[in-house]
Structure formats: structure tokens, C-alpha cells
Amino acid sequence: MVLYNVTxxxxxxxxxxxxxxxxxVHIPDVMNTGLFIDSKLCKIHAEEDGGKSYSVQYLLNxxxxxxxxxxxxxDELQKEHAEKYANKFVAFRTILEVVSxxxxx
Numbered sequence: 004m005v006l007y008n009v010t011x012x013x014x015x016x017x018x019x020x021x022x023x024x025x026x027x028v029h030i031p032d033v034m035n036t037g038l039f040i041d042s043k044l045c046k047i048h049a050e051e052d053g054g055k056s057y058s059v060q061y062l063l064n065x066x067x068x069x070x071x072x073x074x075x076x077x078d079e080l081q082k083e084h085a086e087k088y089a090n091k092f093v094a095f096r097t098i099l100e101v102v103s104x105x106x107x108x
Contacts, residue, residue, distance in 0.1 A: 004101035005069045007039075007061040010047070012054045014091040021088060025059070029084060033061060036076050038068040054092070062101075069098065 013021045030042055039061045047056040063069050084092075 004104060005063040005066055006099040006101055007063065007069060007072075008097040008099060009059045009061075009094055010056065010097070011059065011092055011094045012056045013088065014054045017088060017091045018055055021092075024087070025057075029080070030059065033076075033080060036072060038072045038076075039063055 025044060030044060033039060034042055041062040043058075043060045045058045045060065047058055049056060063072070084094075
């Protein structure tokens, strides 16, 4: 499995609108690509000047699905976010290979 993580710091001034948009528009749009099997939106508990930080985690079955997402969908979805919240956020992406995944019984 592959974990696609986006860490975002969003400006306090647009935080509430952004959070609603992420939960009700952006994350559903990403999931509707049909390539992801799970997503989580996590608040990062740390002191941040000027904004709040979040980790958005998307789980994929394999590298082929990730590569297809990058090729077919990523640019447009990232562009929409960047235009809507221009100069109000910073983000970085991390791609992780899941080596072990144990679920509780």
C-alpha cells in the first residue's frame, strides 16, 4: 500500500471555511477518483504562528494507482486548492510506502 500525505498550514482568517471545504468538497473529490481506499483528515497539535496545521492522508492499494492519480488528477485538484486559498496556506506532500499495516481485532 501507499500513503499519500499532504501537510497543510492554513491561515486563521480562512480556517473555518477551508475546513468545511476540505471535508465537503476537496476530500470527496479526491476520493471520487476511485483510486483511494481510505482518507483521514487529522489536526496537528502544535504551536503555529499564523495558522492551524493538518495532515490529510490518503491510502492507495499500490504504486500504479498513485501514478495514475498523479498523471490524471493531481494537477487539477491541487490547482483548485491553490487558487481558492492563494497566499493563505503552505503545503508539502510526502509519499510513504506502507511496510506493515495491522488492524485491531
